[in-house]
Amino acid sequence: MVGIQSTAQVTSWLDAGRGLFLSIHVLGIGCFGYIVAKRLTPLIRGQRDLRFDQPLTRLGKVLKYWLGQWKHPRYRVAGTMHMLIFAGFLVLAIRAFSVLIVGVSQNFVMPGLSGRAGPIYNTITDYAATIVFLCMVFAVIRRLGFRPARYDVPARYGKAHTADAIFLLALIAILMVADSLFAAAKATAQAQQGQLAEALAAFSLPWFLQRALLSTSLPALGKLYFGAYLLHEVTFYFLLCYRPFGIQFHVETSLFNIYFAKPDREILKPVRWGVSDEHLDQVKSFGVKTFEDFTWKHMLDFYSCADCGRCSDNCPANAVGRPLSPRFIGIKARDYAFQHYPMFGHAGNGSRLIGKIYSEDEIWSCTTCGACEEECPLLVEHIDKIVDLRRGMIDDGNVPQSLQKPLKALENRGNPYGKMEKKKADWTKPENFQQTCKVRILNGNNGAELLYFVDSITSFDDRLQSIGRVTAKILNYVGENFGILGAAEQDSGHEVRRFGEETLFMALREHNIASIQASGVRRIVTADPHAYNALKHDYQNIPPVEHISQLIAREVKAGNLRFNPVENNGRVYTYHDPCYLGRHNQIYDDPRDVLDAIPGLKRVEMSRSRDRSFCCGGGGLMLFYEPKEDQRMGVKRVQMAAEAGANVIVTACPFCMVNIEDAIKVSGLEGKMTAIDLTELVDQQMAREGQKVA
Amino acid sequence: MKVLEVNVEILVCARRVPDTSENEIELNSAGNDIERDDLVYSINEPDNYAVEEALQLVARTGGKVTVVTVGGEDDEEILRREMAMGANHGVLISDEAFNGSDSRGISTILKAFVQRGKYDLILTGVQAEDGGAQIGGMLAALLDYPFASLVNSIEVLDGRKLRISREIEGGNKEISEIDLPCVLSIQTGINEPRYVGMKGIRAVASLPIPIFGASDLGVDPTVAGEAAAKVKRVGYFIPSLGKGAEILHGTREENIEKVLELIAAKGGLR
Numbered sequence: 012m013v014g015i016q017s018t019a020q021v022t023s024w025l026d027a028g029r030g031l032f033l034s035i036h037v038l039g040i041g042c043f044g045y046i047v048a049k050r051l052t053p054l055i056r057g058q059r060d061l062r063f064d065q066p067l068t069r070l071g072k073v074l075k076y077w078l079g080q081w082k083h084p085r086y087r088v089a090g091t092m093h094m095l096i097f098a099g100f101l102v103l104a105i106r107a108f109s110v111l112i113v114g115v116s117q118n119f120v121m122p123g124l125s126g127r128a129g130p131i132y133n134t135i136t137d138y139a140a141t142i143v144f145l146c147m148v149f150a151v152i153r154r155l156g157f158r159p160a161r162y163d164v165p166a167r168y169g170k171a172h173t174a175d176a177i178f179l180l181a182l183i184a185i186l187m188v189a190d191s192l193f194a195a196a197k198a199t200a201q202a203q204q205g206q207l208a209e210a211l212a213a214f215s216l217p218w219f220l221q222r223a224l225l226s227t228s229l230p231a232l233g234k235l236y237f238g239a240y241l242l243h244e245v246t247f248y249f250l251l252c253y254r255p256f257g258i259q260f261h262v263e264t265s266l267f268n269i270y271f272a273k274p275d276r277e278i279l280k281p282v283r284w285g286v287s288d289e290h291l292d293q294v295k296s297f298g299v300k301t302f303e304d305f306t307w308k309h310m311l312d313f314y315s316c317a318d319c320g321r322c323s324d325n326c327p328a329n330a331v332g333r334p335l336s337p338r339f340i341g342i343k344a345r346d347y348a349f350q351h352y353p354m355f356g357h358a359g360n361g362s363r364l365i366g367k368i369y370s371e372d373e374i375w376s377c378t379t380c381g382a383c384e385e386e387c388p389l390l391v392e393h394i395d396k397i398v399d400l401r402r403g404m405i406d407d408g409n410v411p412q413s414l415q416k417p418l419k420a421l422e423n424r425g426n427p428y429g430k431m432e433k434k435k436a437d438w439t440k441p442e443n444f445q446q447t448c449k450v451r452i453l454n455g456n457n458g459a460e461l462l463y464f465v466d467s468i469t470s471f472d473d474r475l476q477s478i479g480r481v482t483a484k485i486l487n488y489v490g491e492n493f494g495i496l497g498a499a500e501q502d503s504g505h506e507v508r509r510f511g512e513e514t515l516f517m518a519l520r521e522h523n524i525a526s527i528q529a530s531g532v533r534r535i536v537t538a539d540p541h542a543y544n545a546l547k548h549d550y551q552n553i554p555p556v557e558h559i560s561q562l563i564a565r566e567v568k569a570g571n572l573r574f575n576p577v578e579n580n581g582r583v584y585t586y587h588d589p590c591y592l593g594r595h596n597q598i599y600d601d602p603r604d605v606l607d608a609i610p611g612l613k614r615v616e617m618s619r620s621r622d623r624s625f626c627c628g629g630g631g632l633m634l635f636y637e638p639k640e641d642q643r644m645g646v647k648r649v650q651m652a653a654e655a656g657a658n659v660i661v662t663a664c665p666f667c668m669v670n671i672e673d674a675i676k677v678s679g680l681e682g683k684m685t686a687i688d689l690t691e692l693v694d695q696q697m698a699r700e701g702q703k704v705a
Numbered sequence: 706m707k708v709l710e711v712n713v714e715i716l717v718c719a720r721r722v723p724d725t726s727e728n729e730i731e732l733n734s735a736g737n738d739i740e741r742d743d744l745v746y747s748i749n750e751p752d753n754y755a756v757e758e759a760l761q762l763v764a765r766t767g768g769k770v771t772v773v774t775v776g777g778e779d780d781e782e783i784l785r786r787e788m789a790m791g792a793n794h795g796v797l798i799s800d801e802a803f804n805g806s807d808s809r810g811i812s813t814i815l816k817a818f819v820q821r822g823k824y825d826l827i828l829t830g831v832q833a834e835d836g837g838a839q840i841g842g843m844l845a846a847l848l849d850y851p852f853a854s855l856v857n858s859i860e861v862l863d864g865r866k867l868r869i870s871r872e873i874e875g876g877n878k879e880i881s882e883i884d885l886p887c888v889l890s891i892q893t894g895i896n897e898p899r900y901v902g903m904k905g906i907r908a909v910a911s912l913p914i915p916i917f918g919a920s921d922l923g924v925d926p927t928v929a930g931e932a933a934a935k936v937k938r939v940g941y942f943i944p945s946l947g948k949g950a951e952i953l954h955g956t957r958e959e960n961i962e963k964v965l966e967l968i969a970a971k972g973g974l975r
Contacts, residue, residue: 292907408790408899415900420727422903423745429727431743514904 024233025114025240032114032244039248046255046354047263053302053310053352059284060306062271069270072390077269082388086321089159092146093388096183099143100262103190106136107247110193114240130209137194137212140187144216147184151177161320168339172258172318179259182250187216189243195220196236203229256349258318265389268315271308272390276381277548277595280306280395282402282513291513298402298511301361302347305396312391313345322383322393327626328376332641335376337383337393343368365404374400375411376638378629379509380590385622394509401511414510417635422515425501425522426467427632436497438469438476439483450483452497453530461486461493462532464556466542467502468630468665474672475665481694482538482559488697489566493536499526505545505591506631520550527553536562538690540591540664541630547596558592560663560689564601567608574696576610584614585657587648587671588624589664602663602689609696617655625651627674630666645674649684663689711861713768713885715759716824718815718844719752719787721780722835732943739941748783751830755891757898758859759828760791766861768825769793773818775803775811784914789905790898800918805931808836812843814929817922819848825865827888831855841890851883854890 025032075081080097083090109121124132154162154176164171194217201208211218224232254260261268273280283294284306299305305313322337323329329336347368351359365371374397383393404410410418417427425432439450453459463486469479486493504519527535535556537543546556566572586606592598599621606614619625628644629636649671652660660671671686687695723730723739724747731740759770771794772787774780784795798814806814819827827845831854832838838854845852853869857878860868865885870878872892883889919926927933951967953960968974 292904297904405900405902406904408901408905410900412897415898416726418900418902419724419747423724423727423747429724431729433743512902514902514907518903 023117024236025117028237028241029115032240035244035248036111036115039244039251042248042252043255046252049352049354050255050260050314052358053348054307056303056358057305057307057310058303060271060308061284062273062308065274068274069272072272072274073266073270076272076388076390077266080388082386085386086319088153089319090388092150095142096146099139099146102139103136103143105132106190110190110240110243111247114244133194133209134212137191137215137217140191141212141214141216144184144187144191147180147187150180151184154180159320161324162318165336167334168336168342175257176318179250179253179257182246182253186243186246186250189239189246191215191217191220192239193236193243195224196232196239199224199227200229200232200236203232255314258316261315261317261389264311264315265317268311268389268391271311273392273395276384276392277544279398279508279549280392288517291517296403297406297513298404299396299399300363300365300403300407302344302351302364303361304403305344305399309392309396309399310344310348312389312396313341313348315389316341316345316391317389318342319388321386321388322391325382325386325623327380327382327628327644327647328378328638328640330625331644331647333376333638334370334373337377340369340373340393340396341391365400365407365409369400371404371409371411372639374404375414375636376640378590378626378633378644380626380629381594382590382623382626385594398509398511401509402513403511405511411636413635413637414632417632418507418510418512418515421502421504421507421519425519426471427502427635428467428471430471432498435465435470435500436495438465438471438479439495441480444480448480448484448487451494453494453532455529455531457494457531459492459494459530460533461491462527462530462535462554463493463495464503464527464535464537464539464542464546465495465500466537466539466665468634468669469539470500472665472669475668478538478665478668478688478690481688481690482536484694485559485563485572485690485697486536488699489562489571491536494530494532496523496526496530499529501526503539503542503545505541505549506633508545508549510632516549520545524550524553538663538665538688540589540596541666544591544595558596558598558601558663560592560598560602560605563689563693564604567605572693573698574609574693575698577612577696580611580613582613582659583657584612584659584661585617585652585655586614586620587617587627587652587660587662587667588621589662589667590624590626591630592663593624594622602661605689605693606661609692615655615657617651617657619651627662627664627667627670629670630664634666634669643670643674643677645670646678649674649678649680653680653684658684660684660686661689661692662686711766711768711863711865713763713766713825713861714823715763715768715770715826715828716819716822717752717755717759717770717772717787717792717828718840719756719772719774719783719830720749720833720836721746721774721776721783722749722833725834730943732941737938737940739943746779746782748786749830749833749836751832751834751891751893753787753830753898754893754895755828755830756787756790756792757896758891759826760899761896762826762859762861771796771822771824773798773815775799775806775814781914785906785909785912786901788909788912789901795912795914797914797916798918798922799916802919802926802930803924805934806929807934807936808839809843809935810929810933812840812847813933814922814924815840815844816847817924818917819844821922825885826867827886829888829890831890831892838890841888845888848886848888851887852889853881853883853887855892856889857892857895859889859895 080094083093105121112119154173198208198211199221211221254262282291282297286294320338326337377397379394420429421427436452451457465479469475501519501522504516508516533554535546535554536559538559540558543556543558586603606612625648626644627648662668668686668688675681675684723744728744733740756772763770770792772784772792773796774784775798777799781797788795798818803814829841842852855871856869857872858870862868867883869883870880873879953963
């Protein structure tokens with residue numbers, strides 16, 4: 012209580028403004044409440060989204076991604092700055108609230124800070140304010156001077172956001188200065204009156220300001236104190252009410268956005284939350300057609316986007332000049348929401364988003380590689396929105412002609428190529444293969460333990476049938492009791508689902524689940540990561556599924572699979588992570604372990620590897636889509652391999668193989684660069700019986 | 706987005722054919738037809754463009770679209786698909802007496818159906834993938850309606866008239882006006898037909914599709930069906946796979962030269 016009495020005179024300087032301060036409080040809080048209520052209107056009108064389960068998992072996410080700022084260090088400079096600002100804000104929050112209250116109740120001390128904790132906390136906040144202030148200065152310099160490319164706004168997406176960003180940074184800087192000035196004026200006045208002044212943290216912003224104010228007269232200090240308070244309060248409320256109109260709304264929404272983020276990212280959003288597959292026929296309209304078709308959480312995503320540009324910076328579609336930038340999927344939707352749910356007046360009637368804010372090509376351009384989601388510090392869910400928009404287009408019949416043929420073939424024949432079902436197992440037929448490796452077609456009575464799920468492209472593509480054969484040879488080699496479904500296997504439907512054709516996907520899945528169950532196997536393996544992802548996450552009631560790289564890695568570890576050393580020393584290998592093996596299923600190490608178990612194999616990493624792998628161009632139906640682009644994704648990827656000093660690209664996905672082999676040809680690197688599937692390499696290097704193992 | 710309220714009643718004549726992209730066509734043992742056991746069927750693709758054009762037309766002017774096919778109960782499938790696209794009605798004309806009809810027989814049957822209704826515009830696809838582009842012209846002649854073929858754009862004018870264009874060699878268009886009622890055969894590429902998935906087809910699964918037989922239409926079996934057919938299929942020929950490919954072994958530049966030469970020789974370059 013000593014401290015409060017000694018500052019009695021200083022704090023009384025605010026007495027005159029008590030009424031004013033109180034009215035600003037009421038006005039500020041009132042405005043903020045009104046604005047937030049308005050912002051919540053579309054969320055209430057939006058679709059259901061069941062996000063209230065698993066509180067502990069969700070709290071864990073909050074600790075990791077919100078409090079722990081987990082994704083931020085991926086961008087060293089911006090990330091570090093953000094972490095400092097975020098920490099500063101957390102620290103300053105208590106001070107900000109106590110300062111606000113002091114204006115109407117001079118003797119207020121935040122509970123817990125009346126004793127010894129007070130000065131310690133004040134020292135920390137002095138530094139926090141200083142760090143935040145410096146970060147703001149640095150951020151402005153960075154925005155204006157260094158201009159990181161990812162903040163650019165291409166002309167087709169409207170005007171640059173720089174002015175708004177700097178305005179917001181400046182407001183925060185002003186808030187920090189006002190706060191520091193307030194503390195400095197008080198401390199200086201107390202010192203001049205010979206009172207016991209609270210020591211300001213050395214070399215902090217308030218400390219410097221105090222130095223500057225040493226010779227200021229007491230009445231002037233009083234005015235300064237009053238002015239600093241007023242500036243602080245006005246800036247605080249202005250910021251509070253202005254943030255919901257732009258990118259800084261994430262200050263308020265991020266906590267909720269992360270708490271309500273999807274616990275399991277690999278489970279695609281259902282067509283309608285709370286409607287089971289059996290009842291889906293009763294849903295009249297599928298997917299997102301109007302803004303109100305988005306779920307409330309997806310709308311919250313739009314509000315929460317901080318416009319940091321990391322998604323688009325990593326988006327392969329954006330990198331090759333396709334008309335898609337994930338950042339603007341969100342920004343455009345948010346601008347739409349702001350415009351159609353105005354602060355005053357009635358909400359507009361929902362119009363179609365495709366053709367208004369999104370183009371068809373924009374939505375078809377996504378390969379669902381997941382690079383954007385991997386990067387987003389706020390856990391914004393891009394893929395579900397793209398898929399939902401595609402569901403809407405499919406439902407409206409709005410599908411590119413190039414995709415209609417394969418979709419119809421999938422419906423008629425169970426594969427996108429329109430090949431006859433009875434030819435599904437033709438890849439096992441070549442004589443020289445059949446003699447060495449018998450592949451059984453399972454009918455439930457073979458007593459097979461393991462099912463090899465081949466999927467369409469490996470079954471029907473002349474080049475990729477080789478992956479099927481070597482996979483069978485490897486399974487044979489390690490003594491697996493396995494077989495295939497043959498004509499009873501239809502396309503896994505992985506891309507069918509991701510292209511928004513849910514009904515067709517469900518038919519394919521139903522057929523395959525019945526076939527798998529009838530085969531009587533206890534395990535499933537596949538060499539196709541897309542099939543792997545579908546069977547693992549989209550299918551239910553089937554035996555556990557593995558990717559072949561997992562099985563190979565295990566057999567290598569167990570000593571059942573040994574390799575001959577590589578003979579050509581000039582070869583430098585690099586491993587390309589397929590999106591649906593790596594990013595979507597976190598299988599990064601197994602394929603690498605297998606490669607590293609091959610004696611004499613020299614392996615380098617591309618700068619974009621593991622969870623920053625760069626999509627080859629996409630699989631499944633994406634092979635049929637004719638995108639508008641400047642360059643192929645595969646070509647960019649092959650260049651990355653060349654930059655890393657590699658001349659052999661190893662991948663573990665048939666679609667990567669198609670795209671990368673094509674890209675090698677297109678970029679004129681034939682003869683200098685080759686691509687090989689992990690299974691093909693393993694088959695090539697496997698130490699066969701009678702062979703010497705080094 | 707209706708610009709003209711003229712309510713055009715459109716009839717589209719469609720047909721179910723083996724899907725050329727999803728089948729391997731093989732000759733049956735008798736050698737007079739193709740092996741049909743493993744075939745998948747779908748709507749004749751040019752007819753699909755005709756339905757899409759009809760739907761886009763009534764969306765602009767108002768009116769209704771009816772799709773009709775002459776065939777058996779399996780053919781109902783394509784009617785459902787076109788109804789899922791947005792056609793208002795599907796009609797199946799089916800009678801054992803009609804089996805084995807030639808194109809004139811089919812046209813005679815369709816004529817009888819047209820005369821039962823009140824259609825302003827009758828569309829067909831430019832040709833059937835397994836047929837001979839005959840129905841449109843014959844139907845028009847039998848009805849004594851004006852006819853235009855290979856139509857690749859339609860605009861509805863005031864006073865029961867259409868402005869249409871017809872594709873001619875080299876991408877040029879000939880533009881004509883034609884009086885309603887009329888028959889048009891629709892060229893593919895006139896539009897981009899909308900996609901129809903399983904969901905759409907399920908949604909129309911319970912809609913009734915009326916079936917008309919010979920007596921309903923008042924068609925005398927002597928003018929249609931096998932007995933009346935003057936054109937009869939007697940055989941089927943499938944060319945054997947030849948060595949169509951020529952592999953060029955030169956350098957890239959030489960190969961480019963050679964390819965240009967070959968394309969020019971076949972008339973592909975001018």
